[in-house]
Amino acid sequence: MLADLKVKVGPQFYVYDKGAIDRYVPQLLHEYRAQKVLIVHGKVSWEKAKPYLGFVKEAPEQFYYHQYTGECSYYGTDLITDIVRAEGIDFIIGVGGGKLVDLVEYAAHVNNVPCGVIPTMASNCAPWTPLSVMYKESGESEGKSEHYLRQAAFFITDPYLVIDSPVEYFIAGLADTIAKWYESDLILNQAELLNYPFLKLAKETTILCKDSILAASSEAIKDMQAGNVTDAFVNLSEIVFAIAGLVGGLGDKYARNAAAHAMHDAISKYLPKSHEYLHGEKVAYGILYQLALEERWGMIDDLLPFYEELHLPRTLADMGLAPTPTEKEEIVAFINSKDKVHLIPIEISPEKLGRAMENLENYILVK
Incomplete structure (x- = not known):
């Protein structure tokens, strides 16, 4: 129970x-x-x-x-x-x-x-x-x-x-929404959580969010830019502002967010220049950060074409952010203080959280 x-x-x-x-x-x-x-x-x-x-x-x-x-x-x-x-x-x-x-x-x-x-x-x-x-x-x-x-x-x-809103906000929303799967995947796949009905529903909903967006974003964005209210635009906008919220409604803390959003909150708090970027853009970087923390480099490789197509930031450097050692310590301490990050079933420590930041920057640099 x-x-x-x-x-x-x-x-x-x-x-x-x-x-x-x-x-x-x-x-x-x-x-x-x-x-x-x-x-x-x-x-x-x-x-x-x-x-x-x-x-x-x-x-x-x-x-x-x-x-x-x-x-x-x-x-x-x-x-x-x-x-x-x-x-x-x-x-x-x-x-x-x-x-x-x-x-x-x-x-x-x-x-x-x-x-x-x-x-x-x-x-x-x-x-x-x-x-x-x-x-x-x-x-x-x-x-x-x-x-x-x-x-x-x-x-x-x-x-x-x-459809008459800025397309960059829609793109940021698409990034914020795929985070639902990447942040909760390891958490919801733990053996002790697999049989809870509401968590099963949450898990299936994260898959719907991710798969729909990765498959149809290009079409929906083009339709929005043209001002055409199509099924592709309606379906993805509905997934962004409604279905994505259903994930957390069903799964509560186990499916709402984890390290990607913790990173968003941390850089929003300690790096004022990050305020130039939208919520979903910072979460997009956070997704890759969480995958680096989990050492799922193949998933990062799979996501990079999507990021390039939508012009989403992959690293702190992409956003023109270069935290000082003190700022980095503050960011790591903030992320480590969040209970939601410790729900990820891997070792979490300040040292590992800091290394993941460095590893991601270096990994993308050589891509």
Whole structure:
């Protein structure tokens, strides 16, 4: 029996279809008996989303608006909390990208208010997951917060809205999503975990994520660049922002993330120049780092053509990052402090974590 397995499958209602926002959001607000609704949004994405939000003009609810700071931060949470308390907000809707929906879900958790999310891009699984990655306003990583009280009441968006987002965010999302398999493969294949039904489902879902993306990314990216909403684009964007989140929902800590995301968090915390790169781009480097840690060099070789095609960073040098000895020690100590890294069934020590960084740089250098 796994006494520590917590299954939180996903949002209570999910639809990804043309016209879905105006078709379903009014019904759900009515079902939740919402009276005062706060819409939290970004800037550029908000302008693109407005034509899809006809319900705000016709719905009987009273709407309030707040443009977030650009970070999912405790400061940003306080700003939302002030509005919730001052106006008696009883429902929050987040319209935007990953950091925004993370912020809305965390703020809803803090204020004990239901929320819904309308993602405007497929760059990560934030709209689906029951946790928020927290940052300082400077962009420095500040850990994460799980939502024990709720997940989103709804996750509804439109592929014609999502396809009009920057393609580099979609590419970063593809990289972030294949990490689900590479981070959890050794963990979920341990003999003592093989017979748990939810972990079996999580494992099969990671395979779906990896295989679909490696097979169809080129087609989906070309379709997005051309503005064509095709099955390839819809299927992969859905895998990025929904199915990938289902992995962690089913498998909890055993399938959510491990060394690849720990490396992302570490360089985000200790190497400020890394803030120039998207979450998924840093995770892409982290995948190769975890494989180097596991000494699975053949898998790195298999992935390199995919990385070259999508222009993903393979090393710290690819990102123009050169940590000092002190920074490297801080990165290694941070990774070593994460319980999720120690779930990988191999020897984990500061020395080995540091060697893996060096070995990967040297391995790629001679490729």
